[in-house]
Amino acid sequence: MRRFIVVGHRAVTTPQFSLDDLAGAAGRMDLLLNAANAALLVSHDLRRDVEATLVLLGPPDPPRAIRLVGSQLEMWGPDIRSNAALIRRALGHASRLEGETSPGIFAGRRNLREVLDSISDPIVELREDGADIRTVPLSRDLAFVLSDSVDLTSEERTIVAAKKPIVCSVGPRSLHTDHVISIVHNEFDRRYPPTPS
Amino acid sequence: MRRFIVVGHRAVTTPQFSLDDLAGAAGRMDLLLNAANAALLVSHDLRRDVEATLVLLGPPDPPRAIRLVGSQLEMWGPDIRSNAALIRRALGHASRLEGETSPGIFAGRRNLREVLDSISDPIVELREDGADIRTVPLSRDLAFVLSDSVDLTSEERTIVAAKKPIVCSVGPRSLHTDHVISIVHNEFDRRYPPTPS
Numbered sequence: 001m002r003r004f005i006v007v008g009h010r011a012v013t014t015p016q017f018s019l020d021d022l023a024g025a026a027g028r029m030d031l032l033l034n035a036a037n038a039a040l041l042v043s044h045d046l047r048r049d050v051e052a053t054l055v056l057l058g059p060p061d062p063p064r065a066i067r068l069v070g071s072q073l074e075m076w077g078p079d080i081r082s083n084a085a086l087i088r089r090a091l092g093h094a095s096r097l098e099g100e101t102s103p104g105i106f107a108g109r110r111n112l113r114e115v116l117d118s119i120s121d122p123i124v125e126l127r128e129d130g131a132d133i134r135t136v137p138l139s140r141d142l143a144f145v146l147s148d149s150v151d152l153t154s155e156e157r158t159i160v161a162a163k164k165p166i167v168c169s170v171g172p173r174s175l176h177t178d179h180v181i182s183i184v185h186n187e188f189d190r191r192y193p194p195t196p197s
Numbered sequence: 198m199r200r201f202i203v204v205g206h207r208a209v210t211t212p213q214f215s216l217d218d219l220a221g222a223a224g225r226m227d228l229l230l231n232a233a234n235a236a237l238l239v240s241h242d243l244r245r246d247v248e249a250t251l252v253l254l255g256p257p258d259p260p261r262a263i264r265l266v267g268s269q270l271e272m273w274g275p276d277i278r279s280n281a282a283l284i285r286r287a288l289g290h291a292s293r294l295e296g297e298t299s300p301g302i303f304a305g306r307r308n309l310r311e312v313l314d315s316i317s318d319p320i321v322e323l324r325e326d327g328a329d330i331r332t333v334p335l336s337r338d339l340a341f342v343l344s345d346s347v348d349l350t351s352e353e354r355t356i357v358a359a360k361k362p363i364v365c366s367v368g369p370r371s372l373h374t375d376h377v378i379s380i381v382h383n384e385f386d387r388r389y390p391p392t393p394s
Contacts (some may be wrong), residue, residue, distance in 0.1 A: 023276035043371035
């Protein structure tokens, strides 16, 4: 399983956010949704071997983790506005116990540490000062940790560092999260080409 | 100059489209806007050496070409809904003569052939059966032609073929247009690293 964990520092944690202002009032929810699409979608299909977890840390009721399971999603598509409606439904589930709020969408009150603790695969931290991802030996099953438009906080970096991550960079420029994910996928699609179905 | 030309076969050509249904009623305008963002944006900045031209072919008044010039844009940002409002303004300019409708945004009644005729740099067609982009010698100044969620029509392929394009592929999977653009940029960012400013 290829996993992407994206930390949304300002993404709101109420199911009442407006679909008409995902970038503003919803705390750059558009950025998380674009990242999820880069993680989960190929042309006219979903990546069935991918899981994306969005960690929402904005007001009023953080933390929340929303886990999107490519092999089980039924209603996820390219339109981020429609996907945002599924996120709203997921935010209605505020229990610490993860619950399935739509097919393939699991939500719960979990923070970054708890999300990472639930993963046994090696962690890859994507940072501009990391080793070039094209040159690092990497297994097929990995969990990539990324941040939204601001860097991970020092506390979050400590949490990630405790997992002894492989630290990689995708290239010489600082890019948007969704674009980084597209580049990561491309590298792995090349190393582990899809088998014809 | 690195150029991206993206053909939107269904993208509407009226300034009256709703910002609330970019994926539906606006004819997958969201896809064109995501592609433009992949072409033009890096983290917290614009790519000043890039130009993206969207060719809109949907109803009611095609064709239209909207050219986004990275070095001159002032109001373009990550939020596709805000950018869509700039596209609406551009669609209000229906003259064959290109006009600047916002800083760095130029619009006119031009079809794919006319857009390609205005470009002197080599053309690269991105297709899944092309040569691996990592192995093809490519100059810094190129114009990449891409389609939206459907392939170029046979007529459009004839128009592109007349330009004797270099035909490249980014990898083994069929991807969304914006993800392809991210991968292309990464390859060129590596070959021609940005100079520190």
